[in-house]
Amino acid sequence: MSIKLKDVNLTYSPGTPFSADALIDVNLEIERNQIVAVIGHTGSGKSTLVQVMAGLQKPSSGEVLMDDFVMYKKDTDRKKLRRKVGMAFQYPEHQLFEETVERELSFGLVKQGRSSEEIQEQIHKAMHFSKLTDDMLIRSPFELSGGQMRRLAIASVIAMEPDYLILDEPTAGLDPAGRDEILSGLQAWQKETHKTVILVSHSMEDVAKLADQILVLANGRLLMSGSTAEVFSRSAELQQVGLDVPQMTALMLALREKGWDVPKYAMNVDEAFLAIRSVLRRARS
């Protein structure tokens, strides 16, 4: 069970002077039950790639398979596809439109043709994810704070229980607290449901904290794909395409250059601390 892209190419406005290659020969596979981060410099094709995966942007050529399901065919069952994959765009709160929070959450569920009990149950779960209190259900979504609106918008996608949840920069423009709330919520949701989360992110710290697997895009091509430790240990290549490594990884690499025997990769301060301490202990003994 996985998402598979085979020789996917995508050109925007082909045959005009505005023609631009967004994706070039992309081949990849994403297994289920993990968090996958897509990173890359601005204009590297991240957003296009996730839109292709979500069934929203037809590639110019190539094949997209979702589990046993071939996407972008004439006879593709769109209803079924929408149950498999959900996506929240950048600034998803800009897509809110309903009169109440409750109707916002049930929008997709009604479209899926769920029973009213099921809808209530899903709304309840989604409210739990978005950390909104039940008295907010009858309020207008436009009365909420920015962070709350963001969580509500993401929750409205989560409520539909997609097998694959795709998020394009879910924390863009939020303060650190709002950012942590969303990321920890997503992580908890993934642990609980064992679904697949694919997220585009600019923050290497977030990626290091959350992701099991990383896809690195550069100029529309897939540059690297592998586990988080694998990808971040290739920092020189990352820096070449204008990407950073997490701060603690950068520290490890700097220490290695000085001759310290520390691992190439550290996800967070705790890991870095343990690595440095063990080196110091070895040096002392």
Added chain:
Amino acid sequence: MNMLKGVTIGQHYPADSMIHKMDARFKIIMILLYVVALFTAAGPISYIIMILFAMFVIVSAKIPYRLILRGLRPILWIVGFTLILHTFSTQEGTVIWQWSRFSIYNGGILRGIMMGLRLILLISITSLLTLTTTPIDLTDGLEALLKPFKKIGLPAHELAMMMTIALRFVPTLIEEADKIIKAQTARGADFEEGGLIARGKSMLPILVPLFISAFRRADDLAMAMEARCYRGGEHRTKMKELKSSMQDYMGLAILTLLLILMAFFRFAQIDSWQALL
């Protein structure tokens, strides 16, 4: 899914051509002359001249004809509607088909075709104006042309500014709408199913966010303009002054001739579509 792909209104197509280099003021007047000439054109010969002229301009502007065709796509149904309406409502010429109370005259079909052609030429030639002129030149030109009316209280600069902003935001809003459509699709909305009412209702999830974002943008823009001390038309100088050249006057002369020719054909009754009946 990409319903908005074909919209080319307000789009600029950069190229190095004689038409691109012309003075925006002259271009606007020439377009007006062409439109008047188009409505003066009375018969097949006039239409052929108008079509050939439009083709000549498009070719010399180095605009790919596909771009023009794409811009025509949204009005095709209006053209079709015009054709049908004229076919059934005109009662001139001879009857070529009859069924109970409905009858089609050959005059009706001819008139329908002419009206359709008129629409197509109208859109092609006016879209050529924005395709070959940068929005800034266009509004500068418009402002210059409206200046004489300032004496009677017409806010020329403000109008031109509003035009610039409107034109500037057409592609932005199209992009925005496209994104919102995708986002709502990902949330389970379906815009391609159901009857007319269901489809109308399904526009709500697009329109509400689109309006909100348009207002937000307007707000931001107003704030940004104010922060840079924008004060409207008073004592404002231009970095690039519009300059007219020999070519502009020649173009104007050609268009004037075209209009005179069309008027002559019409009023001397040399060319008329009734002659085809």
